[in-house]
Structure formats: structure tokens, C-alpha cells
Amino acid sequence: MYRVLVTDGVSPEGLKALTEAPDVEVDFRPTLNEEELKEIIGEYDALIVRSATKVTAAVLEKARRLKIIGRAGVGVDNIDVKAATAKGIIVANAPGGNTVAAAEHTIGLMLSLARNIPEACARTKSGVWDRKSFMGVELRGKVLGIIGLGRIGSEVAKRAQAMEMKIIAYDPYIPEERARDLRVKLVPLDTLLQEADFITIHIPLSKETYHLIDREAFVKMKPGVRLINCARGGIVDEEALYEALKEGKVAGAALDVFEKEPVTSHPLFSLPNVVVTPHLGASTVEAQLAVAEVIAQEVLTALRGGFVRHAVNLPYLRPEVLPVVGPFLPLAEKLGLFAAQLVSGRINQVEVNYSGEIARYDTSLLNTAVLKGVLSVALQDTINYVNAPEVAKQRGIKVKETKQEREEEYVNLISVKVEAPEGEHTVAGTLVRGKEPRVVEIDGYRVDAVPEGYVLFIPHLDRPRIIGRIGTLIGAHDINIAAMQVGRKEIGGKAIMLLSVDSPVPEETLREIAKVENVLDVKMLYL
Ligand SMILES: NC(=O)c1ccc[n+]([C@@H]2O[C@H](COP(=O)([O-])OP(=O)(O)OC[C@H]3O[C@@H](n4cnc5c(N)ncnc54)[C@H](O)[C@@H]3O)[C@@H](O)[C@H]2O)c1
Numbered sequence: 105m106y107r108v109l110v111t112d113g114v115s116p117e118g119l120k121a122l123t124e125a126p127d128v129e130v131d132f133r134p135t136l137n138e139e140e141l142k143e144i145i146g147e148y149d150a151l152i153v154r155s156a157t158k159v160t161a162a163v164l165e166k167a168r169r170l171k172i173i174g175r176a177g178v179g180v181d182n183i184d185v186k187a188a189t190a191k192g193i194i195v196a197n198a199p200g201g202n203t204v205a206a207a208e209h210t211i212g213l214m215l216s217l218a219r220n221i222p223e224a225c226a227r228t229k230s231g232v233w234d235r236k237s238f239m240g241v242e243l244r245g246k247v248l249g250i251i252g253l254g255r256i257g258s259e260v261a262k263r264a265q266a267m268e269m270k271i272i273a274y275d276p277y278i279p280e281e282r283a284r285d286l287r288v289k290l291v292p293l294d295t296l297l298q299e300a301d302f303i304t305i306h307i308p309l310s311k312e313t314y315h316l317i318d319r320e321a322f323v324k325m326k327p328g329v330r331l332i333n334c335a336r337g338g339i340v341d342e343e344a345l346y347e348a349l350k351e352g353k354v355a356g357a358a359l360d361v362f363e364k365e366p367v368t369s370h371p372l373f374s375l376p377n378v379v380v381t382p383h384l385g386a387s388t389v390e391a392q393l394a395v396a397e398v399i400a401q402e403v404l405t406a407l408r409g410g411f412v413r414h415a416v417n418l419p420y421l422r423p424e425v426l427p428v429v430g431p432f433l434p435l436a437e438k439l440g441l442f443a444a445q446l447v448s449g450r451i452n453q454v455e456v457n458y459s460g461e462i463a464r465y466d467t468s469l470l471n472t473a474v475l476k477g478v479l480s481v482a483l484q485d486t487i488n489y490v491n492a493p494e495v496a497k498q499r500g501i502k503v504k505e506t507k508q509e510r511e512e513e514y515v516n517l518i519s520v521k522v523e524a525p526e527g528e529h530t531v532a533g534t535l536v537r538g539k540e541p542r543v544v545e546i547d548g549y550r551v552d553a554v555p556e557g558y559v560l561f562i563p564h565l566d567r568p569r570i571i572g573r574i575g576t577l578i579g580a581h582d583i584n585i586a587a588m589q590v591g592r593k594e595i596g597g598k599a600i601m602l603l604s605v606d607s608p609v610p611e612e613t614l615r616e617i618a619k620v621e622n623v624l625d626v627k628m629l630y631l
């Protein structure tokens with residue numbers, strides 16, 4: 105039974121895939137401080153958090169069996185990703201699910217600033233009918249400078265265009281075409297700071313972006329500018345912002361996020377032209393359901409050993425490559441698992457050859473899947489996509505990749521050769537109907553086998569009655585044979601037999617099979 109710990113009030117409805125899974129037990133502990141988390145984390149296989157729980161290196165040190173940290177949201181700055189990676193723990197987020205929520209909150213904050221809505225609301229409710237103090241400005245015709253034109257920045261741009269704002273953006277990492285499609289002009293940061301009437305921030309917090317908006321940046325800004333930060337505290341230097349507001353350089357600021365959270369008192373709170381919300385950007389029913397659903401699926405996949413699409417500590421694959429390469433991941437892993445069980449002793453080298461269409465793509469993730477299969481023979485489910493390359497390196501396993509686009513027989517063929525001092529074995533496979541893994545060659549012998557469950561691998565000499573004898577021995581133990589494959593290169597020569605069985609064959613029967621005349625070897629594989 106896998107144990108999953110959920111903190112921070114993640115939507116229980118969105119986590120149904122986990123709460124209803126027969127092999128998973130979910131504990132909800134909405135508020136846990138670092139000490140409390142350290143005490144119990146050792147009992148869990150997965151942890152799901154929003155932004156409040158700090159998953160520090162000290163917490164991770166106590167995580168004995170943690171396989172995945174699921175972040176029900178985008179920013180992973182509350183998780184020590186480096187420490188998690190070092191321990192082979194997957195960190196996955198749920199991008200996209202809260203994009204619209206954060207974009208709408210940004211627009212709400214911008215309108216609140218332009219029309220003084222929160223202050224006017226508070227004054228009116230306090231019994232004062234004051235129409236003079238709250239003269240606003242229109243958004244129409246104003247220049248909006250967006251820092252970070254990713255998912256949220258783009259949605260903000262679309263909404264601001266509907267309000268007839270002119271949009272400029274600073275984002276050195278997106279292609280020009282993306283900005284052109286959005287009808288947004290990309291400009292250098294200094295130009296944005298000088299030209300924008302409203303500035304909104306939509307970038308992650310990192311070493312690079314920490315205090316990106318500092319004293320110097322405020323000096324460059326247009327007098328009367330209004331600033332919105334619905335991304336992360338720490339990107340704006342709060343002291344510098346306070347000064348810029350006090351001296352009137354900045355006409356107003358709306359902040360959903362703060363350098364230290366939670367925060368209940370702050371010099372900025374004393375200023376009437378500052379609008380604040382307690383990190384509510386993603387707090388809509390729809391967004392919370394969406395991020396929880398995504399993260400539940402990712403956690404379930406990770407627990408069951410699958411490939412986690414939104415892992416942030418895996419090599420990056422371009423979005424157009426993943427749909428092509430993704431279906432081959434289970435095949436690559438099975439080939440590694442199969443080949444590694446054929447060798448005895450220490451593996452020195454794993455060579456992966458790709459032929460056919462797949463050879464045109466970035467196959468680095470498939471190499472990782474092969475390694476995951478190879479290493480899991482010895483290390484079982486402690487191996488995942490995050491730690492497989494590093495563990496291989498530590499064990500001195502060299503990885504070689506070869507490719508050719510020409511493939512005579514199959515649309516695609518992946519071939520895995522494992523080398524050990526005692527010898528080498530090669531297993532090749534393809535996808536049938538674009539999704540079903542098949543092993544089609546073992547050490548040069550042709551087969552057509554589904555790599556699934558318990559398989560007996562029996563190299564033998566091609567002689568009459570041998571199949572019958574082996575069948576009788578297995579049948580005597582009441583073990584059902586589900587499928588059988590024989591591969592030979594010539595009549596009477598060396599051949600291989602693959603028997604898919606419904607349950608493991610006991611050691612004693614394996615020894616009996618090994619004694620059958622003309623049987624060369626017997627191996628019980630689990631795929
Ligand atoms: N307030 C909230 O509740 C809330 C909700 C969701 C997301 N967020 C924050 O918003 C951020 C953006 O989310 P997203 O989904 O749009 O992410 P995203 O990855 O789609 O977009 C981020 C963009 O920032 C750009 N970028 C990165 N570094 C930059 C730099 N130094 N200068 C300029 N541009 C840079 C990237 O190229 C990318 O286009 C998240 O990192 C998260 O911290 C906050």
C-alpha cells in the first residue's frame with residue numbers, strides 16, 4: 105500500500121484518482137510546520153503540497169521512501185528541488201491548471217489599482233460617503249508592460265487587449281513568433297520600465313529574478329507607474345517599492361505575493377495606494393480542482409513506476425518531441441529490464457540503438473527509460489527517471505547511443521545491448537499499432553513476444569520432444585502457460601524458447617528444466 109501525505113488544503117475532490125485507488129492510502133494534514141513534517145515524512149511514498157509547506161533539505165533528509173513531491177500549482181520555489189533530485193525524488197508541478205485564475209486575479213488587481221476599489225469599498229462600508237478621494241484612471245490606451253510572457257503573461261495580454269491597452273513584454277526566452285501571434289511587442293527590460301503605465305510580473309522566482317525590480321529599476325520607470333505582482337514575492341525589492349511609493353514615483357502597487365509568507369504586518373500595508381491579497385492568484389474552485397486532478401494523476405503514475413509528464417527535475421524535452429517519444433518509454437524500459445535479466449553479474453555498458461523514424465528525435469529520455477529498466481532488476485522501485493542516469497554513473501555503467509534513420513523491416517526499432525564480463529545480450533523491440541510493446545529479437549533470434557509478467561527464457565538445442573517435456577514439468581506444478589514463442593536460426597541448431605506463465609516457476613522446477621536433455625540454460629524473468 106502506498107502512503108500519500110497531502111498538506112496545504114489541496115482540493116480533496118480533485119484527488120479522487122488517489123483516494124479511490126485500491127493501492128493508495130491518503131492522509132490529509134492541512135497545516136504542518138517543518139518540525140512536524142520532518143517527524144512524519146519518513147512514513148510516506150508521496151507528498152502533495154501547495155505553496156505554504158516548505159519542503160526543505162532538512163525535511164528531505166528524513167524522507168526514507170518518498171518517491172514524488174507533487175506541487176498542486178506552478179511555482180516550486182517552496183521545494184528544495186536540488187536536494188530532492190540528489191535523493192532521486194521526482195518533483196512535479198501542475199502547470200496550466202491555474203493559469204486563467206492567476207490571469208483573472210491580475211486583471212482584478214489592475215482594475216482595483218486604477219479605480220481605488222478596495223479603499224473606496226472600505227471607506228464606504230465605514231459609513232463615509234466620499235466621492236472626491238477616489239479619482240481613478242482608465243486602462244484604455246495605457247501601455248501595459250508584461251514581464252514574463254509565459255502561460256499567465258499571455259492570458260493577461262489577451263484580456264488587457266480586450267480593454268484596449270497597448271501591450272509590450274520582456275521575456276528573453278520566448279520566440280518572436282509567439283509574441284507576434286499574441287500581438288505583443290517584445291522589448292528589452294529597460295524599455296519596458298521606461299514606457300509602461302502599468303507593469304505586471306509573471307516570471308518564476310529564481311536566483312536570476314530575485315530583486316529584479318530593485319531601486320535602479322524604479323528609477324528607470326515612468327512617473328506615476330502602477331505595479332502588479334501576482335507571481336512571487338522576492339522578485340520585487342519591497343523596501344525599494346515602499347520608497348518609490350512614498351516619494352510618488354509609483355502611483356500604486358497591487359501585491360498578491362510577498363517575500364515572506366504568511367505576512368500579517370508590513371510597512372507597505374500602511375499605504376493607501378497599495379492593494380494586497382494573501383496569495384490568492386490560484387484560489388478559484390476551478391483552478392484548485394484542475395491542479396489537484398493533474399497532480400493526483402502524476403503521483404499515481406510515479407508510484408506505479410511510470411513516466412511523470414510534469415516532472416521539473418527531468419531533462420527537458422521540447423513539447424513537440426514528447427508526443428512522439430512518449431509512447432516508446434514503456435518499450436524502452438521493458439527492453440532494459442529484459443536484457444539486464446539475461447546477463448549474470450555486473451553490467452559494464454548499455455548500448456541503445458534506434459533505427460527508423462524515432463532516430464530523428466531527441467531520444468535522451470528513452471535512454472533514461474532503458475537505464476531505469478536495467479537498474480530496477482537490482483534496485484527495484486528505488487530507481488526512477490530522475491535518478492537512473494546518476495545511479496548508472498555511480499555504478500560505472502557506460503551508456504552508448506547509436507542511430508540510423510533507415511530501418512528495413514519496422515517503422516521503428518529499439519535495440520538494447522547489455523555487456524557484462526560474462527558476456528553480452530541484445531533485445532530488440534518495436535511498437536505494434538503505435539502503442540503496444542513487442543520484443544521482436546533476442547540475441548539475433550526472431551520472436552514476437554509481449555514483454556509482460558513472468559517469462560521463462562530457455563536457450564536450447566532444436567530437437568524433437570523438448571517443448572513437450574518442459575510443458576509437462578511446468579504443468580505438473582499447476583502453472584498455466586499463457587503463451588509460447590520459439591526462435592531458431594537453423595533447423596537442429598541453437599534455439600530460444602520464451603514461455604509466458606501466470607505465476608513464477610519455483611526454483612526446484614527450474615532446476616528440473618535445466619536437466620532436460622538439450623536445454624542449455626533456464627532463466628525466470630519478470631517483465
Ligand atoms: N499568485 C499565484 O497564486 C500564482 C499562481 C500561478 C503562478 N504563479 C507564479 O507565476 C509564475 C508564472 O507562471 P506561468 O504559469 O505563467 O509560468 P510559465 O513558465 O508559463 O511562464 C514564465 C515565463 O517567464 C519567462 N521568464 C523566466 N525567467 C525570466 C526572466 N528572468 N525575465 C523575463 N522572463 C523570464 C519564461 O520564459 C516564461 O515565458 C510562476 O512561476 C509562479 O511563481 C503565481
Ligand SMILES: O=C(O)CC[C@@H](O)C(=O)O
Pocket residue numbers: 154155176177178179180202383385386387
Ligand atoms: O497553491 C496556491 O494557491 C498558489 C499557487 C501559485 O502560487 C503557483 O505557483 O501555482
